[in-house]
Amino acid sequence: MNVVVVESPAKAKTLNKYLGRGYEVLASFGHVRDLPPKDGSVDPNADFQMVWEIDGKAQKRLADIARAVKGADKLILATDPDREGEAISWHLLEVLKQKRALSDGQPIERVVFNAITKQAVTEAMKNPRRIDQALVDAYLARRALDYLVGFTLSPVLWRKLPGARSAGRVQSVALRLVCDRELEIEKFVTQEYWSLVATLATPRGDSFQARLVGADGKRITRLDIGSGAEAEAFKQALEQARYTVATVDARPTKRHPQPPFTTSTLQQEASRKLGFAPAHTMRVAQRLYEGIDIGGDTVGLITYMRTDGVQIAPEGIASIRSVVKSDYGDRYLPSAPRQYQTKAKNAQEAHEAIRPTDMTRRPREIARYLDADQARLYELIYLRALSSQMESAELERTTVDIAAQAGGRALELRATGSVVTFDGFLAVYQEGRDEDPDDEESRRLPQMSAGEALKKLALDATQHFTEPPPRYSEASLVKRMEELGIGRPSTYASILQVLKDRNYVRLDKRRLVPEDRGRIVVAFLESFFSRYVEYDFTADLEEQLDRVSNNEIVWHELLRRFWTDFTGAVDSIKDLKISEVIDALDAMLAPHLFPPRPDGTDPRQCTTCGTGRLSLKLGRYGAFLGCSNYPECRYTRPFSVPGADGAAEAENRVLGQDPETGLDVTLRVGRFGPYIQLGEANGGDKPKRAGLPRGTDPAAVDLDMALGLLSLPxxxxxxxxxxxxxxxxxxxxxxxxxxxxxxxxxxxxxxxxxxxxxxxxxxxxxxxxxGPRGKRFGGDPGRPLGDHPTLGGTIVVKAGRYGPYVSHDGVNATLPKDKTPETITLAEAVDLLAARAEKTGGAPKRKAPAKKAAAPKAAKAKNAEAEDTAKPAKKAAAKKTPAKKTPAKKTAAKGTAKKPAATKPRAKKEPAQAE
Structure with missing residues (x-):
């Protein structure tokens, strides 16, 4: 019997069908061990030796694998074909060695396949190899770097910035991108400009539009007409002008198809076209890769979805070209196959692009076996791959220059347009865009010839204002990170998710907006650790990790160089006081926090007391601006820039007087947002205040509304x-x-x-x-989604006290933010339950056994005791856990440094998260 180990149960189920008798396929459920989230897991003083700890939930699975391997003829490690997959195989092998599950001379093979199809799996089994130690070393270096940055920098962050959370090596750089873009938007100065467009007609009566582009021999660019007076002068000249076609330039051109998807481009297009978050895209793609039940046969529908490569295997190209020819004809098929090369900086291992495993499985035919999201993503992947081997689209672009003579003035107008003469790949696929493209190019112009007179039908002078650069969407941020060489395809989704989970950014209308907490963290890192949030430095580090994976440098040497400089930077600020850090951030952020006032007064002057100065403050709930005369003056203002996003004005706005008291009613902006205040503070008495209802525009608040809010309830x-x-x-x-x-x-x-x-x-x-909350949620029977495909029994979706969840046989899994009880599918519920079962070791939650009734004498005492201890019970249990050191020692890798019991406080678990 040969034992094959893969990551997921779905993959194991598919391989079991393909391999048949003679093979036992087991799942590791991903990584089986990791660095313990505490100081000392990576020891720089012992050449970066690493202590690994087996996940408690993986113990039983590892025991099952070890038992199976002991009596096996061969061990075959068939984890995913990337660095993470190589690392999982390495971890499994190391654990099995420690358990003495492998006998001397027992064959150990590593196989990889880019697609889970019978042909790909069979071919991989014929061509085994050893574990690629260079890929493992690159994984070890990356894991150590992330750990060292997290566990060294995050404690500094917690001590110096109240309310801040941890800092990650790559997340911090991604966060800086978002914050830098926000700063660009805030610094942006709007500029007025005007455009003049004439609606003209040919002698045959065909109308079109032309734009003013020149006057008196000088070019007029977009911003050159800066006032209404200038626009009116040009308009009057054009009203009297005679229009003649000067030149007509019609040029044929081609538009070429895009290559098939990589991880990055798939996430971008799924975000733009389908509205999927990157993390959701990867979850859906994982299901398509691992296999879908189609007519009783589990089939992997797409190739591996974590890749930088844009190339396709020869048999894949042949399959695509065959479909193009049969479905669209020879005219749409290029004479030779198209070959693509990746343009991504620091492209990783040379995997195939993402494509369907079988092009004969057309989206419309396969949709009935998929849920809605799977079907949409499969169609996107299918059409992109199909279009990549189709003929280019042919267009004719026309530019018409028009002379306008008005008295002694010579004005020039231009009309542009294009027409598709042959659609080519556009018959199948057109790439989405973040922004609406300028549609002037897509207009079709009527037939014209040089010297032809034109008739003026209308003239429009339109006022415009320049706009700041748009905030990043998740798709455009992924694209920018890829361009800079920051992160890896397998990490983009998790990087974005971590930033959202830590409340460093939020999504607003599908755009990433930095929270105050995130901006303060970036300002702190730029002030004291500028090198480690530089884009070039982070990209260079990725290149060094790639060199490790190519066996060009030793990973220990890479870590030594990094650690020497990094610890020096950390030591340099350890003795800084919080007040010194705040002063440095206040000075750095001054242009952002205190922009010049229109009246020329000091932007830091407090408008409430008139004598105090505003400066940056840090509280338990984050950053805000406060007056130096506190506590006499209690004026505060949010950290965010005044007026951004249509926020309320930074200064107090008097709405009027209260008819009963004669006191001023003012709209103010505080640390927690805008509010209404009646009068001013009088000694120790606070004035009456009222918050604005959620969703209320502060600019729309008037005196009547303010008085109504003050009268509540x-x-x-x-x-x-x-x-x-x-x-x-x-x-x-x-x-x-x-x-x-x-x-x-x-x-x-x-x-x-x-x-x-x-x-x-x-x-x-x-x-x-x-009904009451407890009864309402506890008694919800739920909506059946269907029977579990492997375990049997009905899966239901329910409403819970802490949000909707799916339930099956005592295992409950909370729905992610992007899913609702109405949209969750059976396949997604199965995935969520499997992930939850993995975390809990497959054990459903059990109710505590009912206690016997207390004796009458002790009943009162027991009730009092239960009342006193009910809440602290969880904390007490949690405190016992760190005291147990033996499990970590037992599972530590052979040859790693043994650390004495730590005397420092345990570091928080959060920074240990990879990238």
Missing amino acids: REVGKHPEDGEPILAGIGRFGAYVQHGKTYANLEAGDEVLTIGLNRAVTLLAEKLAK
């Missing part, structure tokens, strides 16, 4: 059943109505000022109908 009316008052107000969770102890949320925040009695009674009744 207000009585809507008496409940018709018991005559008790129903109140409307705003709480920490938004606007609400209240009757007794029953609260119901309002759908729109501004409804709190206008809601009537009937609507309030209806909302409260609906809330009561749902």
